[in-house]
Amino acid sequence: MLNKQVLMASRPVGAPKLSDFRLVQTELPDLKEGEVLLEVVYLSVDPYMRGRMSEGKSYAAPMQVGDVMVGGTIGRVLRSHDPNFSYGDYAEAFVGWQQYGIVPGKQLRKLDPQAGPLSAALSVMGMPGLTAYFGLLDICKPMRGETVVVSGAAGAVGSIVGQIARLKGCNVVGIAGSDDKVKWLTSELGFDSAYNYKTSPNHYEKLKDLCSKGIDCYFDNVGGAITDAVFGLLNPNARIAICGQISQYNNTEAELGPRNLSQILVKTATVRGFLVMQYLDQAREALIEMGGWLREGKLKYRETFVDGLENAPAAFLGLLRGDNTGKMLVRVSPER
Amino acid sequence: MLNKQVLMASRPVGAPKLSDFRLVQTELPDLKEGEVLLEVVYLSVDPYMRGRMSEGKSYAAPMQVGDVMVGGTIGRVLRSHDPNFSYGDYAEAFVGWQQYGIVPGKQLRKLDPQAGPLSAALSVMGMPGLTAYFGLLDICKPMRGETVVVSGAAGAVGSIVGQIARLKGCNVVGIAGSDDKVKWLTSELGFDSAYNYKTSPNHYEKLKDLCSKGIDCYFDNVGGAITDAVFGLLNPNARIAICGQISQYNNTEAELGPRNLSQILVKTATVRGFLVMQYLDQAREALIEMGGWLREGKLKYRETFVDGLENAPAAFLGLLRGDNTGKMLVRVSPER
Numbered sequence: 001m002l003n004k005q006v007l008m009a010s011r012p013v014g015a016p017k018l019s020d021f022r023l024v025q026t027e028l029p030d031l032k033e034g035e036v037l038l039e040v041v042y043l044s045v046d047p048y049m050r051g052r053m054s055e056g057k058s059y060a061a062p063m064q065v066g067d068v069m070v071g072g073t074i075g076r077v078l079r080s081h082d083p084n085f086s087y088g089d090y091a092e093a094f095v096g097w098q099q100y101g102i103v104p105g106k107q108l109r110k111l112d113p114q115a116g117p118l119s120a121a122l123s124v125m126g127m128p129g130l131t132a133y134f135g136l137l138d139i140c141k142p143m144r145g146e147t148v149v150v151s152g153a154a155g156a157v158g159s160i161v162g163q164i165a166r167l168k169g170c171n172v173v174g175i176a177g178s179d180d181k182v183k184w185l186t187s188e189l190g191f192d193s194a195y196n197y198k199t200s201p202n203h204y205e206k207l208k209d210l211c212s213k214g215i216d217c218y219f220d221n222v223g224g225a226i227t228d229a230v231f232g233l234l235n236p237n238a239r240i241a242i243c244g245q246i247s248q249y250n251n252t253e254a255e256l257g258p259r260n261l262s263q264i265l266v267k268t269a270t271v272r273g274f275l276v277m278q279y280l281d282q283a284r285e286a287l288i289e290m291g292g293w294l295r296e297g298k299l300k301y302r303e304t305f306v307d308g309l310e311n312a313p314a315a316f317l318g319l320l321r322g323d324n325t326g327k328m329l330v331r332v333s334p335e336r
Numbered sequence: 337m338l339n340k341q342v343l344m345a346s347r348p349v350g351a352p353k354l355s356d357f358r359l360v361q362t363e364l365p366d367l368k369e370g371e372v373l374l375e376v377v378y379l380s381v382d383p384y385m386r387g388r389m390s391e392g393k394s395y396a397a398p399m400q401v402g403d404v405m406v407g408g409t410i411g412r413v414l415r416s417h418d419p420n421f422s423y424g425d426y427a428e429a430f431v432g433w434q435q436y437g438i439v440p441g442k443q444l445r446k447l448d449p450q451a452g453p454l455s456a457a458l459s460v461m462g463m464p465g466l467t468a469y470f471g472l473l474d475i476c477k478p479m480r481g482e483t484v485v486v487s488g489a490a491g492a493v494g495s496i497v498g499q500i501a502r503l504k505g506c507n508v509v510g511i512a513g514s515d516d517k518v519k520w521l522t523s524e525l526g527f528d529s530a531y532n533y534k535t536s537p538n539h540y541e542k543l544k545d546l547c548s549k550g551i552d553c554y555f556d557n558v559g560g561a562i563t564d565a566v567f568g569l570l571n572p573n574a575r576i577a578i579c580g581q582i583s584q585y586n587n588t589e590a591e592l593g594p595r596n597l598s599q600i601l602v603k604t605a606t607v608r609g610f611l612v613m614q615y616l617d618q619a620r621e622a623l624i625e626m627g628g629w630l631r632e633g634k635l636k637y638r639e640t641f642v643d644g645l646e647n648a649p650a651a652f653l654g655l656l657r658g659d660n661t662g663k664m665l666v667r668v669s670p671e672r
Contacts, residue, residue: 057602059602059604223595223597223598227597236395242600242601243601244601245597245601248595248597248598249598254594254596255594255595256592256593256594256595257592257593257594257595258590258591258593259560259584259591259593260590261556261559261563261578261581261584261607261609262559262581262584262585263609264578264607264608264609265579265580265581265610266387266395266609267395267609268395268608268610268611268614269608269609270606270607270608270609271597271600271606271607271608272600272605272606272607273597273601273602273603273605273606274601274604275604278604
């Protein structure tokens, strides 16, 4: 049986190009004891993948040229050598950018298609939602009446962060990359205010205006000049969660910016980098709470779909440019 | 009765100059109910004073031109309108750069001259010692076998940080500004290693060499290029206490440096600015523990004395240049 896969064809220098990826066909190996054959339905493309394409030490080993691109997926079981899974079951797995994946059954999370849209397991009810939940609640620890700023606010993570902060009674300010996104944040998601960083390049003045009481919490997805401006407006004991630094991922050497540790010192602020993996043991409780908010209409989400595995590289490049609103997903095969 | 005082004569631009200070004589006011007249014996000069001389928001209001320079002191009671203090008592108070100070008795901490050298109340058994203790133990939380790097390691705070980290079983690496200081750290204070940042400007290679297992804790007194190098060598879940940024205090605008938040992200590191004031309610217990270590010879300290109030500006400028080993103190009048 033939499998389509997207490989890393070359290590990107700066912004990835379509030529850094290659679509290939390979023969699927036989299923071993305990393994499950999944047909991928949805593939998640995420900013962290840019980091995996680079050489150099990080929390995960870098991919090598010729490797199948990594990624979270939702798939349908075609064959199973694990008694817990049968034909037609849906499950989440880390299969990567391919049409089919063979995975040990114990690495699958079974999904109930009746419980809600399947794709949500890769967005609000999956990794991005949990990232938002734990980064905000465990690191920023927002308190009622505080001001919470979110960069990358219209992305899969940022859009959830802002809504949870609203649920906690905070003044929520979002930063996003288009007027449409800004409108979505304020008119549909309930952000108190938001602005388009592309048309308002003076972040300090803009944020000073929107955060008249200063900034208590900052959930950072982007880094760079936006983050510099936030550091100048921190309140005493501010908490900053570093979730992503998408503005920096394509740099070929460290970008220079104003040194900000003096701000951290005089504001006795805390800056913490985190990964959602650190919280996996608490994921179940978090998903129960998030599911409740979803059913009550307190949490909304949006997904941007791109069709076809062959378009996954374009979807990923679009994600890095900010083409998506909410979660960026590739529809590899139709739901049945 | 006449009092000598050192005023801020002008707000420094860049590095403070002697002309930014002025020695004046003023008439002491009368003592009010509850107040105590202190003759200053020791005056502490500290890096934070550079921040107080600048305009701009910080944790404390900036000084104004014409103000008496602020500072911690040890003094001898000459007259008292507070029943808790009598002639000849020694006490710590925040009197500033002057010969005499009038302070409400309740703002004094009485000192027992039999308990140990009086000056220690401004160094190891005072603010710098507590800063080291809480910054290291509460923020860095070093664990046995971990590698702890201290910048400004031969200063009043850094020298104590390194020794406490040794007591906790850590591999301690100090960074200091002269070969003599380096020798003091390794041969007398028990640091595992140390280097002279002035003669080893490639901090990354030097630290990589001295920290073969990476850096788990960093106690930062200096900022700048040294701190940049540390960020490149952090281990997962590293903890960084921002205590001072002395390399940045004389900047007239924010210095540029490589953006380091991506390092904080991939290493899931925590960076926290802190002030010793945050821990005042726990100071008593800390001083008891530190006093024990001192008596047992597990904690050593050094003080650099400059004689005469009129030389306080020179002492302060020397401190900013790193002339001191251990605590920099001005001897305003002799102990009796």
